[in-house]
Amino acid sequence: MTLPETYFHLDHLPPIDQQFINEAHNAVYQWPARDHIPNEPVITNSRIPGQKLYRGNAIPTDACTQYGLPVDGERHNSTTKTVYADSNFKNTKFGKDIQSALGRVGSKYLYNMPWSLYDWHQDQGSHECAINFLLTDVPGARTMHRFPTDCLLNYKVSVMEYKLYRPVLMKSKIDHSIINLTDKHRYILTVTLMDTTYDAAKEWLLNYKLDNNSYL
Numbered sequence: 001m002t003l004p005e006t007y008f009h010l011d012h013l014p015p016i017d018q019q020f021i022n023e024a025h026n027a028v029y030q031w032p033a034r035d036h037i038p039n040e041p042v043i044t045n046s047r048i049p050g051q052k053l054y055r056g057n058a059i060p061t062d063a064c065t066q067y068g069l070p071v072d073g074e075r076h077n078s079t080t081k082t083v084y085a086d087s088n089f090k091n092t093k094f095g096k097d098i099q100s101a102l103g104r105v106g107s108k109y110l111y112n113m114p115w116s117l118y119d120w121h122q123d124q125g126s127h128e129c130a131i132n133f134l135l136t137d138v139p140g141a142r143t144m145h146r147f148p149t150d151c152l153l154n155y156k157v158s159v160m161e162y163k164l165y166r167p168v169l170m171k172s173k174i175d176h177s178i179i180n181l182t183d184k185h186r187y188i189l190t191v192t193l194m195d196t197t198y199d200a201a202k203e204w205l206l207n208y209k210l211d212n213n214s215y216l
């Protein structure tokens, strides 16, 4: 049995410009201001009828540190949140060209701390796909997608292979999860494509070329 396609490597596009790697590693990361609705369970299994996900919106707070670690005494319990920093990658030539052709674009750096699980989720918001760049060499980390089976206890799971610094188009409305079973901080640049589909984005990107080996 072959599992559905969940990602596509954009090998004809260049590796990401160094400035974005530096920016990701030096950024101040933001924890969500609100983890969940008080007295309501945080449910991450999208197969439970009527289930809801409470995510809250991340906001800038003094309780941030460079690596997204909360200050002493602060608790963040939800496993369904991203720890992120804004990126201006969407304002590069590449970002502007995508916006002209495919609509709105967002760009953020995402952070996965050492020895962490980012639990199963589908991305918040309207986008069904994103272009991701892995910005740190973390061989022990894995991004996975899962698919229901006839047995509710079991899922089929596929692993998404990243290539360091290189772009990959990824489906984000299928359950996915990230494990970072290493002692390293892991950073990703994610470029969300809000007004298009995975298939349309893939077709456009495959016909798109960048000069000068740069996204700028």
Ligand SMILES: [Fe+2]
Binding pocket: 121, 122, 123, 172, 176
């Ligand atoms: Fe996600």
